[in-house]
Amino acid sequence: MRSRSHNTxxxxxxxxxxxxxxxxxxxxxxxxxxxxxxxxxxxxFPYLIGVLIDGVFSNQRTAYGNNTILLLIAxxxxxxxADFLRAYQTSYLSERIVSxxxxxxxxxxxxxSMSYYDEHRTGEVMSHISNDAAVVQSTLSSGIxxxxxxxxxxxxxxxxxxxxxxxxxxxxxxxxxxxxxxxxAFGGPLRRLxxxxxxxxxxxxxxVEEGLSxxxxxxxxxxxxxxxxxxxxxxxxxFQTITRRARVEASFDAVITMTIFAILAGLFWVGGREIxxxxxxxxxxxxxxxxxxxxxxxxxxxxRLYIALQTSLGAGERILALLEIxxxxxxxxxxxxxxxxxxxxxxxxxxxxxxRDGAAGRPVLRNINLTIPQGKMVAVVGPSGAxxxxxxxxxxxxxxxxxxxxxxxxxxxxxxxxxxxRMALAVxxxxxxxxxxxxxxxxxxxxxxxxxxxxxxxxxxxxxxxxISQLPDGYETMVGERGxxxxxxxxxxxxxxxxxxxxPHFLILDExxxxxxxxxxxxxxDALERLMKGRTTLVIAHRLTTVERADxxxxxxxxxxxxRGTHKQLLAKGGTYYRLYTRSLMDENSLAEDQEQIx
Numbered sequence: 001m002r003s004r005s006h007n008t009x010x011x012x013x014x015x016x017x018x019x020x021x022x023x024x025x026x027x028x029x030x031x032x033x034x035x036x037x038x039x040x041x042x043x044x045f046p047y048l049i050g051v052l053i054d055g056v057f058s059n060q061r062t063a064y065g066n067n068t069i070l071l072l073i074a075x076x077x078x079x080x081x082a083d084f085l086r087a088y089q090t091s092y093l094s095e096r097i098v099s100x101x102x103x104x105x106x107x108x109x110x111x112x113s114m115s116y117y118d119e120h121r122t123g124e125v126m127s128h129i130s131n132d133a134a135v136v137q138s139t140l141s142s143g144i145x146x147x148x149x150x151x152x153x154x155x156x157x158x159x160x161x162x163x164x165x166x167x168x169x170x171x172x173x174x175x176x177x178x179x180x181x182x183x184x185a186f187g188g189p190l191r192r193l194x195x196x197x198x199x200x201x202x203x204x205x206x207x208v209e210e211g212l213s214x215x216x217x218x219x220x221x222x223x224x225x226x227x228x229x230x231x232x233x234x235x236x237x238x239f240q241t242i243t244r245r246a247r248v249e250a251s252f253d254a255v256i257t258m259t260i261f262a263i264l265a266g267l268f269w270v271g272g273r274e275i276x277x278x279x280x281x282x283x284x285x286x287x288x289x290x291x292x293x294x295x296x297x298x299x300x301x302x303x304r305l306y307i308a309l310q311t312s313l314g315a316g317e318r319i320l321a322l323l324e325i326x327x328x329x330x331x332x333x334x335x336x337x338x339x340x341x342x343x344x345x346x347x348x349x350x351x352x353x354x355x356r357d358g359a360a361g362r363p364v365l366r367n368i369n370l371t372i373p374q375g376k377m378v379a380v381v382g383p384s385g386a387x388x389x390x391x392x393x394x395x396x397x398x399x400x401x402x403x404x405x406x407x408x409x410x411x412x413x414x415x416x417x418x419x420x421x422r423m424a425l426a427v428x429x430x431x432x433x434x435x436x437x438x439x440x441x442x443x444x445x446x447x448x449x450x451x452x453x454x455x456x457x458x459x460x461x462x463x464x465x466x467x468i469s470q471l472p473d474g475y476e477t478m479v480g481e482r483g484x485x486x487x488x489x490x491x492x493x494x495x496x497x498x499x500x501x502x503x504p505h506f507l508i509l510d511e512x513x514x515x516x517x518x519x520x521x522x523x524x525x526d527a528l529e530r531l532m533k534g535r536t537t538l539v540i541a542h543r544l545t546t547v548e549r550a551d552x553x554x555x556x557x558x559x560x561x562x563x564r565g566t567h568k569q570l571l572a573k574g575g576t577y578y579r580l581y582t583r584s585l586m587d588e589n590s591l592a593e594d595q596e597q598i599x
Contacts, residue, residue, distance in 0.1 A: 016320060017097075017101070017136060017316060020097045020100050020101055020104075021093060021097055023100075024093055024097075027089050027092065027093055028089075030085070030089055031085075031086055031089035031090055031093065031148075032148055034082045034083075034085040034086035034089065035082075035086055035148050035149040035152055036152060037078070037082045038079050038082030038083050038086055038149075039149070039152045039153050039156055040156070041075050041078045041079035041082060042079050042153075043153075043157070043160060043291075044075045045072065045075055045290070046290035046291055047160075048068055048071060048072050048075065049290060051068055052068045052069070052072070086149065098133050098136060101133050101319070102129055102133050105128060105129050105133065105319065105322065105323070106129055108322070108323055109125055109128075109129075109322070111327055112325060112327050112328075113327045113328035113329040113398065113399070113400075114329075114393065114398040114399060115328045115399060116325065116327075116328070121206045121209075121210075122206075123203075123205040123206030123207070123208065123209035123210070124202045124205070124206055126205055126209065127198070127201055127202035127205045127206075128318060128319060128322050130205075131198065131201050131202075131205070132198055132315040132316075132318050132319050133315075133319065135194075135198070135312050135315035135316075136312050136315055136316055136319065147302075147305060149298075149301075150298040150301040150302045150305065151298070151302075153298040154295065154298035154299065154302070157291055157295045157298070158295075160291050161291050161295075171267060171270050175263050175266065176263075178259060178263070179256070179259055179260065179263070179299060182252075182255055182256055182259055183256070183306045186248060186251070186252040187309075189248055190245065190248055190249065190252075193241060193244055193245040193248065194245065194312070194315065195315075195317065195318070196241050197238065197241050197242055197245060198318055199318075200234070200238040200241055201238060203234050203237075203238075204231075204234045204235060204238050207227075207230055207231050207234050208231065211227040211230070211231060260299050263299075264295070328399070328400060329397055329398070329399065329400050329418065331417050331418055332414060332415060335415060335416055335417045336415065336416060336417065337416065337417055337419075337420035338408065338409070338411055338416045338417075338420040338421055338423075338424050339409065339411070342374050342409065342505055342536065343374055343408060343409025343410055343536075344371055344372060344373050344374050344408075344409070344536065345370075345371070345395065345406070345407070345408050345506060345536060345538065346370075346371050346372075346405075346406070346407045346408075347368055347369060347370040347371070347391075347395075347404070347405075347406050347407075348369055348404055348405045348406075348407075349367055349368075349369060349403065349404035349405070350365055350367070350368040350369075350370075350394065350401055350403070350404035350405070350406065351363055351365060351366050351367060351368070351401075351402060351403045351404055352364055352365045352390060352394060352399070352401055352402055353402065354390075354399075363559055364387045364390045364559050365387045365390055365391065365394075365559045365560075366559045366560050367404075367560065368391070368404070368560075368561060369561070370554060370561070372536055372537070372538055373536070373551070374536050375534055375535065375536060376536065376537070376551040376552070377532055377537040377539060377549075377550045377551050378537070378538055378550060378551060378552045378553075378554060379538075379539040379540075379547035379550035379552070379553045379554070380538065380539070380540050380541075380553075380554045380556055381540075381541050381544055381547065381553060381554070381555055381556070381577065381580060382555055382556035382557050382576075382580070383557065383580070386556040386557055386558065386559065387556050387559045388510075388540045388556055389510060389540065391538075391540075391556075392427065392508050392510055392538070392540060394406060395413075395425075395508065395538070396421070396422060396425055396427065396508070397413050397418055397421055397422075400414075408421070408424065408506065409505075423504075424504060424506055425504055425505075425507075425508060426446070426499040426502050426504035426506075426507050426508070427499075427508045427509075427510060428492075428495050428496055428499050428507075428508070428509050428510065428528070428531075429495070429510045429511075430510050430511035432483065432488075432491040432492050432494070432495040434479050434483030434486070434491055434494060434495075435479075436478070436479070436480060436481045437478065437479065438473075438475065438476045438477060438478055438479070439468055439471065439474075439475050439476070439477050439479060439494060440452070440455055440475040440476060442479060442483070442494055442498065443455050443458055443475075443494060443501060444501070445498055446458070446497075446499060446500070446501035447501045447502055447503075450501055452475075454501060455475065455497075456475075458497040458498070458500040458501040459475075459493075459494075459497045461497070461500050461527065461530050461531070462493045462494070462496040462497035462500055462527040462530075462531075463493055463523040463524070463526055463527045464490070464493035464496070464497050464527075467490055467493075479491075479494075489523060489524060492524050493523065493524060493527055496524065496527045496528060496531055497527075499531055500527075500530070500531050504535070505535065505536065506536045506537075507531060507532060507535045507536070507537040507538070508537075508538045508539075508540075509528065509532075509537065509538070509540065509541075510540045511540050525546065544577075544580060544581045547567070548567045549567075550566075550567070551566075552564060552565065552566065553565065553566065553567060553570055553577065555570070555575075555576050555577045555580075557576055562575070562576055563575055563576055563577050
């Protein structure tokens with residue numbers, strides 16, 4: 001019963017992958033026509049050989065032989081053309097289908113919520129799109145799309161053998177189940193090994209991705225040899241498993257080849273008896289032998305296709321499991337776009353936990369009530385782990401709030417589309433990430449159709465134009481992976497230019513100047529003030545001297561608002577804010593003294 005359910009599931013999985021071929025039905029039909037035409041022409045070859053032997057060599061009819069030779073040449077040429085068209089169409093279909101599959105996978109992972117990326121590593125996701133899809137493609141190109149050819153060739157071969165002598169077809173009907181049994185015996189182990197290989201490849205890819213992405217940390221701690229050892233361990237584990245699969249595949253090839261040739265040997269023996277009984281002519285015997293050899297290819301092809309399917313099922317199951325994951329944050333039925341008007345951000349009785357499905361885990365935020373008036377600046381401060389970044393994530397709806405409401409311009413973010421919400425927002429993070437492209441492309445990420453004049457104007461407003469102009473290729477300078485060729489202050493100003501170009505209604509600054517030196521901070525702060533002007537702004541700050549001019553300062557501690565007021569009001573209270581501010585001021589003074597000593 002369990003085996004039957006597994007087989008049903010596998011057939012269902014296969015149908016889901018073949019659904020990607022539906023847009024290319026015409027090409028698939030053309031490939032089928034080529035298979036039929038090519039198969040018929042190929043099977044005319046042994047028939048004509050038999051005619052040639054019986055009609056020319058036995059009866060000495062030379063003119064008849066010449067005509068037969070010309071017909072043979074035409075059959076050979078026609079078969080070659082049909083084979084070329086079939087091979088091209090099947091290759092095109094396999095490449096096209098896997099490209100569509102990769103595009104669909106990437107589109108799907110882009111739609112998943114941030115909670116998915118909290119639980120899955122980048123290398124694992126990359127493995128699904130690259131390696132798992134490649135395994136599926138291999139099966140499509142080498143097997144499934146050739147399945148009709150194998151079936152047609154085998155069917156036509158059996159029909160021709162039946163027409164030649166029915167005893168031979170009876171013999172085949174008795175021995176072919178042996179071939180099926182051999183394939184089934186090897187299929188299960190290969191499927192399990194292949195799934196394990198895909199999982200180990202993901203682990204291998206994760207180690208590579210981490211070791212290369214975090215090179216500065218690796219070198220700073222002198223862990224190059226440790227990373228090499230970690231990589232070697234995962235590669236060796238992968239090698240051992242793939243070697244085990246190779247042994248099973250080699251055993252299968254040996255057993256299936258032996259079985260097929262044993263079947264053919266028996267077929268020749270039965271055919272020989274038919275000759276002795278006078279039921280076959282000499283030409284018929286030759287035709288029969290060629291038909292017999294023609295059966296080898298589809299029999300081997302079908303057996304290997306079964307094994308290839310078992311091999312790809314592991315990768316296919318991983319892909320389908322990924323496609324079945326639904327975003328934790330989804331637009332509600334009837335969600336509408338946020339109207340293009342300004343307004344306040346209002347947070348009411350907000351509570352949130354990072355526990356699975358929000359059902360477990362200590363709340364990170366509790367009973368948060370906060371209003372950011374239109375055009376005003378509100379700063380949220382507090383010790384590390386107080387919930388400041390979580391608040392940003394909830395306003396941008398990277399996660400779904402579990403209780404309470406967040407409304408923008410009077411519209412609950414649960415009722416509006418995510419796209420329209422995020423188009424109205426711009427976030428300038430603490431750790432600026434730039435794409436491995438040009439300065440111009442990174443700024444234009446804020447507005448993809450921006451003109452060069454708009455990009456330059458945004459750079460001017462962000463105090464970035466001067467240093468950009470001094471780069472080797474100006475705005476066309478490549479910034480390197482994650483913007484590594486630029487300083488922290490330069491990266492931050494490009495991020496600000498990107499936000500300025502987007503021209504958002506609402507602005508979120510996540511500790512945007514916490515890691516900068518005094519000169520960079522001055523330039524960045526000046527750019528931020530231009531960006532904040534007239535916009536509803538939420539500032540998350542670590543260096544508290546940067547929020548002294550905020551219209552209101554909210555102090556978070558252990559996920560709760562413990563104080564609120566202006567800078568002067570909070571200092572006068574002598575509470576949590578006073579202690580944080582005094583400590584921050586002491587740290588900055590100490591840092592300034594250290595910089596002076598270095599100079």
